[in-house]
Amino acid sequence: LPRTQESVAISADGDSWFLLNASPEVxxxxxxxxxxxxRSLRDTPLAGVVLTNGDLDHCLGxxxxxxxxxxxxxATDHVRADFMEQNSFARTLERFDGQFTWxxxxxxxxxxxxxxxxxxxxxxxxAFTVLGKPPLHAxxxxxxxxxxxxxxxxxxxxxxxxxxxxxGGPSPSLEALTRGARAVFFDGTFWSNxxxxxxxxxxxxxxDMSHWPLGDADGSLAYLERLEVPRRILIHVNxxxxxxxxxxxxxxxxGAAGVEVAFDGMELSL
Amino acid sequence: LPRTQESVAISADGDSWFLLNASPEVxxxxxxxxxxxxRSLRDTPLAGVVLTNGDLDHCLGxxxxxxxxxxxxxATDHVRADFMEQNSFARTLERFDGQFTWxxxxxxxxxxxxxxxxxxxxxxxxAFTVLGKPPLHAxxxxxxxxxxxxxxxxxxxxxxxxxxxxxGGPSPSLEALTRGARAVFFDGTFWSNxxxxxxxxxxxxxxDMSHWPLGDADGSLAYLERLEVPRRILIHVNxxxxxxxxxxxxxxxxGAAGVEVAFDGMELSL
Numbered sequence: 001l002p003r004t005q006e007s008v009a010i011s012a013d014g015d016s017w018f019l020l021n022a023s024p025e026v027x028x029x030x031x032x033x034x035x036x037x038x039r040s041l042r043d044t045p046l047a048g049v050v051l052t053n054g055d056l057d058h059c060l061g062x063x064x065x066x067x068x069x070x071x072x073x074x075a076t077d078h079v080r081a082d083f084m085e086q087n088s089f090a091r092t093l094e095r096f097d098g099q100f101t102w103x104x105x106x107x108x109x110x111x112x113x114x115x116x117x118x119x120x121x122x123x124x125x126x127a128f129t130v131l132g133k134p135p136l137h138a139x140x141x142x143x144x145x146x147x148x149x150x151x152x153x154x155x156x157x158x159x160x161x162x163x164x165x166x167x168g169g170p171s172p173s174l175e176a177l178t179r180g181a182r183a184v185f186f187d188g189t190f191w192s193n194x195x196x197x198x199x200x201x202x203x204x205x206x207x208d209m210s211h212w213p214l215g216d217a218d219g220s221l222a223y224l225e226r227l228e229v230p231r232r233i234l235i236h237v238n239x240x241x242x243x244x245x246x247x248x249x250x251x252x253x254x255g256a257a258g259v260e261v262a263f264d265g266m267e268l269s270l
Numbered sequence: 271l272p273r274t275q276e277s278v279a280i281s282a283d284g285d286s287w288f289l290l291n292a293s294p295e296v297x298x299x300x301x302x303x304x305x306x307x308x309r310s311l312r313d314t315p316l317a318g319v320v321l322t323n324g325d326l327d328h329c330l331g332x333x334x335x336x337x338x339x340x341x342x343x344x345a346t347d348h349v350r351a352d353f354m355e356q357n358s359f360a361r362t363l364e365r366f367d368g369q370f371t372w373x374x375x376x377x378x379x380x381x382x383x384x385x386x387x388x389x390x391x392x393x394x395x396x397a398f399t400v401l402g403k404p405p406l407h408a409x410x411x412x413x414x415x416x417x418x419x420x421x422x423x424x425x426x427x428x429x430x431x432x433x434x435x436x437x438g439g440p441s442p443s444l445e446a447l448t449r450g451a452r453a454v455f456f457d458g459t460f461w462s463n464x465x466x467x468x469x470x471x472x473x474x475x476x477x478d479m480s481h482w483p484l485g486d487a488d489g490s491l492a493y494l495e496r497l498e499v500p501r502r503i504l505i506h507v508n509x510x511x512x513x514x515x516x517x518x519x520x521x522x523x524x525g526a527a528g529v530e531v532a533f534d535g536m537e538l539s540l
Contacts, residue, residue, distance in 0.1 A: 004298075024294065024297065024330075024333070025297060025298065027294065027295060028274075028298050041469060041470070041471055042471075056333055056336075056359060060330070060333060060334075063294070063326055063330060066326075086358035087356070088352070088407045089326060089407055090407075091406070091409070092326060092406065092407050136365070137359055137360075137361040137362050138358060139358070139361070200312075
């Protein structure tokens with residue numbers, strides 16, 4: 001199954017859509033999903049983007065969305081500053097007035113997802129800090145705003161989606177993020193802590209990079225197995241992770257725990 | 271025919287390859303071309319990249335090449351500085367010693383394309399200034415180094431390829447670039463000067479943006495029709511350009527002039 005880099009599109013009405021993170025492959029991803037195709041030169045179903053952290057694989061796609069449409073970007077102040085304030089490239093998102101509107105996510109405060117014209121989309125998002133680090137290239141001191149999970153609610157139906165695409169380990173915020181959720185997308189970067197070290201690729205372990213390996217004794221798979229959420233879906237899976245092989249023992253362990261692996265074109269209705 | 275953004279891979283020996291510009295869609299492009307697939311974790315056929323200017327659609331792909339391989343990037347000092355010196359993102363290309371080596375292109379001086387280990391690839395490149403502008407986001411005064419065409423030679427066979435992917439109009443350098451070439455890739459961004467203005471998308475004309483429209487009375491198609499190069503191929507074609515429609519009058523005009531349109535997967539042997 002093809003798996004481009006992590007990005008999910010959400011919508012309450014099927015008319016306005018928000019991306020959760022904007023991967024470098026965002027153009028290919030938008031092209032593969034007809035409901036996100038532009039309706040005319042200035043009218044696109046894409047209303048905005050919600051960022052979980054400042055990593056390039058989550059943000060770089062913003063620079064491929066510099067068309068004539070008006071977009072709203074939701075992020076914590078730290079994540080916004082890492083992207084907008086140290087990068088001349090980001091000026092391409094300021095070519096015309098209102099091209100990008102940034103709205104601040106504050107930890108624990110629910111925010112209505114609004115289109116560029118200010119109208120509500122029918123979705124609310126609350127960001128909670130989860131274990132992580134500032135992006136390597138930002139070279140600054142860590143902050144609770146560096147890495148967030150998202151609790152996304154549709155007040156009309158009560159549906160809740162939890163989106164936790166990068167997480168270094170357990171924390172009380174995971175309970176707030178996932179309570180009553182019908183589905184959770186969860187960081188599946190690495191299976192084991194020494195996955196890249198044993199391949200000779202790098203010297204830093206999964207935990208050094210603030211990823212919570214799935215298969216360790218105190219790994220995230222044991223957490224997900226116990227989690228009372230109907231759909232538990234791994235996302236942000238590194239190409240070194242053996243769960244990508246359908247016939248691996250690790251993949252069978254996921255199946256036994258009732259945990260899925262996301263793929264391009266996967267759709268959920270909550 | 272699918273057409274992702276402009277990028278061409280060249281090789282003298284079929285073993286080491288250089289990209290001419292690195293588009294935001296570079297990962298998808300590398301995946302679609304098996305001869306550029308990695309041979310092992312640290313051994314990839316991709317040796318480096320040659321940049322013609324600092325536009326995002328030419329450079330952004332460098333940030334998707336931040337793996338464990340060592341790469342060489344060829345660019346003028348101005349283009350390198352626009353990319354590396356004002357962008358915290360670029361630090362991800364300095365994660366380990368030797369990850370990226372920059373080699374300066376000096377106008378009119380032939381340069382051997384070398385792999386990261388310093389060995390020659392069998393290709394030489396000479397950059398010549400062509401009409402253009404610094405990238406919008408750089409916000410600096412123009413310089414002759416802002417936008418170059420490439421003359422690529424294989425000394426062993428005498429084969430010459432000219433690569434002129436952005437050009438604002440005629441200049442004497444076009445003769446130096448194309449003399450004796452067996453093929454030329456040429457900027458085909460717009461058909462007419464007011465192409466985007468008439469669509470109501472922007473207020474700047476093709477010439478305002480330093481593009482040489484194909485179809486004007488003094489347009490680039492008349493130049494290409496006269497050019498004595500066996501293969502004349504348009505690249506960097508904007509999605510507003512009517513030549514993309516196989517049944518358009520503009521496409522027929524290209525055919526009458528013996529000019530082709532590049533497409534994904536196109537291969538040339540010179």
